[in-house]
Amino acid sequence: MSTSRSTPPGARQPLPGFLPGDLGWHLGMILRGHQLAMAQSVAPVPGQVRGYQLLSTVVHRDPANQQALGSHLGIDRTVLTYLIDELVEANLVERVAAPSDRRARKIIATAQGARLLEELELKVNAAEQELLAGLSDAQSTQLAGLISTLSATIHNAQPGANPCEAVDQLG
Amino acid sequence: MSTSRSTPPGARQPLPGFLPGDLGWHLGMILRGHQLAMAQSVAPVPGQVRGYQLLSTVVHRDPANQQALGSHLGIDRTVLTYLIDELVEANLVERVAAPSDRRARKIIATAQGARLLEELELKVNAAEQELLAGLSDAQSTQLAGLISTLSATIHNAQPGANPCEAVDQLG
DNA sequence: TATTGTTATACTCTATAACTATA
DNA sequence: TATAGTTATAGAGTATAACAATA
Numbered sequence: 001m002s003t004s005r006s007t008p009p010g011a012r013q014p015l016p017g018f019l020p021g022d023l024g025w026h027l028g029m030i031l032r033g034h035q036l037a038m039a040q041s042v043a044p045v046p047g048q049v050r051g052y053q054l055l056s057t058v059v060h061r062d063p064a065n066q067q068a069l070g071s072h073l074g075i076d077r078t079v080l081t082y083l084i085d086e087l088v089e090a091n092l093v094e095r096v097a098a099p100s101d102r103r104a105r106k107i108i109a110t111a112q113g114a115r116l117l118e119e120l121e122l123k124v125n126a127a128e129q130e131l132l133a134g135l136s137d138a139q140s141t142q143l144a145g146l147i148s149t150l151s152a153t154i155h156n157a158q159p160g161a162n163p164c165e166a167v168d169q170l171g
Numbered sequence: 172m173s174t175s176r177s178t179p180p181g182a183r184q185p186l187p188g189f190l191p192g193d194l195g196w197h198l199g200m201i202l203r204g205h206q207l208a209m210a211q212s213v214a215p216v217p218g219q220v221r222g223y224q225l226l227s228t229v230v231h232r233d234p235a236n237q238q239a240l241g242s243h244l245g246i247d248r249t250v251l252t253y254l255i256d257e258l259v260e261a262n263l264v265e266r267v268a269a270p271s272d273r274r275a276r277k278i279i280a281t282a283q284g285a286r287l288l289e290e291l292e293l294k295v296n297a298a299e300q301e302l303l304a305g306l307s308d309a310q311s312t313q314l315a316g317l318i319s320t321l322s323a324t325i326h327n328a329q330p331g332a333n334p335c336e337a338v339d340q341l342g
Numbered sequence: 343t344a345t346t347g348t349t350a351t352a353c354t355c356t357a358t359a360a361c362t363a364t365a
Numbered sequence: 366t367a368t369a370g371t372t373a374t375a376g377a378g379t380a381t382a383a384c385a386a387t388a
Contacts, residue, residue, distance in 0.1 A: 012300045012308065015315040020295040021227055023302070024205045024220060026318045031202055032245060033325035034195045049195060056192055066347065074203060079379060081348060103346040103387045124191040129183045131194070134324030135317065137183065143317045144186040146310060147197045153305030154204035238369065250356060252371060274364045274369040 030131075037131050041123035044116060046086035050075070052124065054083060055117050058093055058107050065104035092116060201302075208302050212294035215287060217257035221246070223295065225254060226288050229264055229278050236275035263287060 014020055035049055042052040053073055063069040070080040084107060087093045092113035098104035109117065132140045185191055206220055213223040224244055234240040241251040255278060258264045263284035269275035280288065303311045 012311075014296050014299075016312055017319065018315055019227060019231055020292040020299065021209070021220075021224060023299050023315070023318075024202065024209060025224060026322045027198060027202045027205060029245065029322040029325060030318060031195065031198045033322075033328075034198060038192070038195060049192075053192060053196060056190060060190055067345090074200065076380065077347070078349085078381085098346095101346075101388075105347070121191040125185050128185075128191065128194050131325065132321070134320055139317060139320075140183075141187055142313060143321075144189055144194070146306065146314045146317070147194075147201060148188065149305055149310075150303070150314075151197045151200040151204075154200060154302065157204075157304075236369070247357065248370070249358085249372085269369090272365075272369075274362095276370070 034128070034131055037127040038124060041127045042120055045092065045120065046090050047083050050083060051087060052120060054087060054107075055092060055109060055113055056121075059109050059114060059117055063107070065098050065101070065106055067104075069107055087113070205299070205302055208298040209295060212298045213291055216263065216291065217261050218254050221254060222258060223291060225258060225278075226263060226280060226284055227292075230280050230285060230288055234278070236269050236272070236277055238275075240278055258284070 015023065018026075038049050038052070042049055045051040045055060047054070050073065054069065057063060057069060057072055061072065063072060066080055066084070067077060070077050073080070075083070084093065084095070088095065091110055093107050093109050095105040096108055098106045132143075135143065186194065189197075209220050209223070213220055216222040216226060218225070221244065225240070228234060228240060228243055232243065234243060237251055237255070238248060241248050244251070246254070255264065255266070259266065262281055264278050264280050266276040267279055269277045303314075306314065
């Protein structure tokens, strides 16, 4: 097991019971299950899970402009334009002028959008809890803490790819 | 769905510090980070992470036919054909006749494919450990256990979507 | 000159349907 | 009739480049 280059001296062993790459395999399976479970809950919003996440972000995180919104959602600005168009068409959000920068648009929820989000959150929460049915409350809490830590680490380590900090500047 | 509304009486509360839907958001961010980290490690294999996972599955799980392989990877049989074509072209795997069923093909690794997998697994493991750098060894082990349980629950609850059991019949 | 957002285009990924050869 | 695999086609999703307005 002597390596000429890649492995650093203090490299850890694979996760117990996991083959190399299994972490991604399990994550992918869980995420697919999540999207499938969510699909039914978020059906009233255009753009599936993405549309729901956009509405949720707009209401709860109040990003200052579309760029901040797109960064948080992890989607390109060109994709975001079309997604927003759909939600505007459905009268769930609207574009308003950003106060500080006349180039930018701020996305806010309409009354109808805010009302719909409240309804959907009940169903989404139920769907997520059902997804976690195989774990105890303590285990679910544990998992939530671990993935919070992990995702925070990741977007700090990859500032270019996911500059989620931008969304934290409330406006 | 027995009720016309939604929330069952014993529904649990959202995860602490999570908005409804945040579970998927965090999972998505971690999975994107994982794919990004893996991309460099698995570059020699065609088809990116999918190609690596295919090679790993063929070597370590020895699925009886393409359908079992595709089920495990969570990809459609029509997509799988093209992916296998690429790996065959690169001389990493080959199609052989399945012993029990003349309609089916079994995918096995070539010597070159097995050799490459061994090399890549060192890098993949290093990449995954780097992704987990923000967690202690104990926390990483904890996380591995939790997502194993979760993914097992999920593909049991969705037998149609992910019949991974089919891959367990070694052959 | 750089940035925000839009639009048009092209590319990738995935799904649908039709076909063969076996069962 | 049903299933394993292939192929061709179509669709969704995403990225690239060019543009207008503003900083």
